[in-house]
Amino acid sequence: MSLLEISLRSLAALAAVLVLPLVAGQAEHKVMAHMQGRLGPMYAGGFHGWAQLVADGVKFVQKEDITPAAADRSVFRLAPAVALIPYVIAIALLPIHPGLAAAEVPGSVLLVLAVIGVGVLGTLMAGWASANKYALVGGMRSAAQLLAYELPLVLSVASVAMAAGTLSLAGVVEAWTPWWLVWQLPGAIVFLIAATAELQRVPFDAPIADSEVVMGPWTEYTGLRFAFFMLAEYAGMVVMGLLFGILWLGGWQGPFAEQLGWLWTLLKGALIVLLIIWIRVSWPRMREDQLQRLAWTVLVPLALAQLALTAIGVVVTT
Amino acid sequence: MTGLDLAFATTGLITAAAAALAVTTRHVVHSALWLVVTLLGLAGCYLVLGAELVALVQVLVYVGAVVVLVIVALMLTRAPIGPRAEHTTGPAHRVLAACVGAGTGGLVAAVLLPTAARTPVRPGGSEELARQIFSTWVWPFELLSLLLLAALVGAFAVAGLTTSQEGTR
Numbered sequence: 144m145s146l147l148e149i150s151l152r153s154l155a156a157l158a159a160v161l162v163l164p165l166v167a168g169q170a171e172h173k174v175m176a177h178m179q180g181r182l183g184p185m186y187a188g189g190f191h192g193w194a195q196l197v198a199d200g201v202k203f204v205q206k207e208d209i210t211p212a213a214a215d216r217s218v219f220r221l222a223p224a225v226a227l228i229p230y231v232i233a234i235a236l237l238p239i240h241p242g243l244a245a246a247e248v249p250g251s252v253l254l255v256l257a258v259i260g261v262g263v264l265g266t267l268m269a270g271w272a273s274a275n276k277y278a279l280v281g282g283m284r285s286a287a288q289l290l291a292y293e294l295p296l297v298l299s300v301a302s303v304a305m306a307a308g309t310l311s312l313a314g315v316v317e318a319w320t321p322w323w324l325v326w327q328l329p330g331a332i333v334f335l336i337a338a339t340a341e342l343q344r345v346p347f348d349a350p351i352a353d354s355e356v357v358m359g360p361w362t363e364y365t366g367l368r369f370a371f372f373m374l375a376e377y378a379g380m381v382v383m384g385l386l387f388g389i390l391w392l393g394g395w396q397g398p399f400a401e402q403l404g405w406l407w408t409l410l411k412g413a414l415i416v417l418l419i420i421w422i423r424v425s426w427p428r429m430r431e432d433q434l435q436r437l438a439w440t441v442l443v444p445l446a447l448a449q450l451a452l453t454a455i456g457v458v459v460t461t
Numbered sequence: 462m463t464g465l466d467l468a469f470a471t472t473g474l475i476t477a478a479a480a481a482l483a484v485t486t487r488h489v490v491h492s493a494l495w496l497v498v499t500l501l502g503l504a505g506c507y508l509v510l511g512a513e514l515v516a517l518v519q520v521l522v523y524v525g526a527v528v529v530l531v532i533v534a535l536m537l538t539r540a541p542i543g544p545r546a547e548h549t550t551g552p553a554h555r556v557l558a559a560c561v562g563a564g565t566g567g568l569v570a571a572v573l574l575p576t577a578a579r580t581p582v583r584p585g586g587s588e589e590l591a592r593q594i595f596s597t598w599v600w601p602f603e604l605l606s607l608l609l610l611a612a613l614v615g616a617f618a619v620a621g622l623t624t625s626q627e628g629t630r
Contacts, residue, residue, distance in 0.1 A: 218494065250587060253517040260525025264497060267532050271490055279536065286533040293526065310514075310587055 156235035156245040160227075163234075164377030165196050167384075170413075171377075171420045172196075178424045199370075206366035211274055214363065218272035223364070223371035226265025229258040230378040237385050238313040240395055240405040251312040252304050255386060256297055259341065262375065263289045266343075266350070269372070270360035281359020284431060285343055285350030291438035292347075296337040298446035299330040302453045303390045316394035323391065326456055330449035331391040333442050338383040339419055340434070342376060346426040347434060384415035469509045476502030493532050500524050514587045 172195060176183025188194025210216055236251045238244035248254055263286065270282015304310055306327060307318035340347035351359035358364075361372050388394060388411030395404030429437070476499055483495035500523045507516035550558075594602055 215488070215490075218491070248513070250513050250517050253514070253521060257517050257520040257525060260521055260529075263525065263529055264494075264532075267529065267536075268494070271532070271536060283533065283536050286529060286536070290526065290529060290533070297521070 152235070152245045156231060159234050159245075159381075160231045160374075160378050163381045164374055167377050167380050167416050168196050168373075169193065170417065171423075174417065174420050175424050178421070203366055203370035208366045208368065209363075211363050213274035215272040215274070218268050219363075220368070222265050222269035222272060222360075223368045223375070224265070225268060226262055227371050227375040227378065229262035229265075230375055230382050232258045233382045234378065234385075236312065237382070237389060238316065238394065239385070239408040241400065242313070243405070244313065247313070248311075250310045252300060252310045252315065252390075255312070255382075256300060259296075259379075259382070260293060262379070263293075265372075265375070266360050269364070273360065273363040275363050277357040278360050278362045281350045281356040281362070284356070285360060287431075288340060288343070288347060288350060288434055288438075291435055292337040292340040292442070295333050295438060295442035295446040296341060298443070298450060299334040299337065300390065302330040302446070302449045303327060305450070305457060306453050308457070312389055312394075316389055316396065319393040319396055321393070323393070327391055327449070327453070329445055329452070331387070333446045333449065334387060334391070335415070335418070336437075337442060338387065339422060340438070342379045342383060342419075344376070344380070344419060345423040346429045348428060349431055349434060352428060380416055380419055381412065384419065385409075385412035387415040388412040465509055469506060472502050472505035472509060476506060490532065490535055493528060493535060496531070497524055497528050500528065514590055 172183045173191065184192035184195035186192055187198045210219055233255050235245035236248065236255050238247075238251075244251075266285045266289070267282055270278045270285065273279075303315060303323075306323065307315040309315060309318065343350050349355065351361060356362075361369060364372060385408065388408060392411040392414075393407075394411070395408045397403065397407035400407065479495045479498035479502055483492050483499055486492050486495060500519060504516040504519040504524075507513075507519060
């Protein structure tokens with residue numbers, strides 16, 4: 144692989160991280176507004192407020208970059224990057240078309256899970272380094288939540304990897320059959336719930352709930368650093384949506400997969416992102432103890448049961 | 462000196478430097494964060510040596526879970542910003558710790574260095590690793606999980622989460 148190709152692939156991944164979250168954010172603005180019977184942003188850019196997020200970005204750039212006097216400066220400044228970079232790496236690993244991913248590695252399923260796990264550190268660093276009690280409480284909440292939901296997330300993905308008999312995302316897509324929609328359904332539900340919790344989105348947004356802990360770990364952030372956290376959240380939504388589409392909905396599989404594979408992958412990912420937005424509009428926030436109970440008493444046993452079911456299926460069919 | 466040698470030396474140096482910083486810094490949370498860098502560097506070493514699966518599991522388990530647990534424990538107890546005096550130790554302790562560290566390091570080096578020769582690297586794919594774990598090493602593997610389970614139950618007992626002595630707690 145030449146240097147030019149490497150830089151082209153890196154640039155493509157970076158562009159995906161910069162563009163897809165904006166599309167998801169705009170979709171959230173409009174979908175949420177219509178679900179709640181209102182209009183949403185309508186003026187910026189003319190047609191249905193399409194430039195609202197661009198305007199938000201310009202606003203973020205103009206804001207003063209403040210580091211609180213009592214904060215741990217280096218950790219505070221580093222935290223947004225630690226939160227965002229894992230998702231850049233994760234998006235680079237997702238195969239969107241037969242034989243096409245920005246970075247092809249053998250164990251990509253594990254690598255995606257590993258880098259998503261590292262993203263937690265950014266939130267923790269932000270929560271601790273801000274020297275703010277709301278940030279600290281939010282940081283602790285998010286740490287407890289992310290630790291609890293990491294396990295069902297990994298277990299449900301492990302089930303798919305076991306069913307496909309490979310640790311490569313592209314291999315999983317190739318092994319996928321429509322029959323999986325039934326066979327892997329419990330694991331898919333577990334993954335969707337755990338992914339929503341991992342992204343700290345409603346109804347799992349207790350760590351950053353503005354009516355409880357101001358903005359949690361992000362309380363002290365302004366300007367571009369705050370925008371980075373928001374970007375990380377939406378990039379995470381895109382990554383989780385695409386990952387769901389690739390693992391459970393067969394990625395590029397569909398009519399004319401040779402030509403239109405990328406379209407199917409993106410459509411399936413977009414469907415899941417819409418679902419995550421829909422969940423946000425539909426459910427009220429869960430309390431801390433309810434969150435923990437859901438993770439440990441419902442999702443983990445369900446994921447383990449799915450793992451056993453997958454094992455039986457694999458043994459019977461091979 | 463090939464590119465791989467250079468990459469291994471770089472990751473090794475980063476790992477060693479971060480490890481040294483992790484034990485010498487006076488900020489407790491910084492220590493945990495340097496530990497993250499150390500573990501990532503170690504994962505890089507594994508990766509350079511061709512053991513991708515071990516490297517990925519290292520990141521997933523140690524950085525993603527164990528270090529996060531350490532940081533949460535620090536936040537729950539007391540981890541204020543800035544250097545702390547109560548965590549620093551006197552010169553006697555430092556000399557003693559350096560002696561123990563040097564002793565352990567020397568012991569490991571004495572055992573490992575004589576065996577350091579050019580050995581053919583077995584292809585360490587995930588299939589080969591799985592076959593080894595679940596055939597040759599299955600009993601140590603299961604015993605380890607039993608040990609962890611015992612530790613978990615013990616932690617519950619120590620934390621007083623048993624319901625038998627409800628009144629006396």
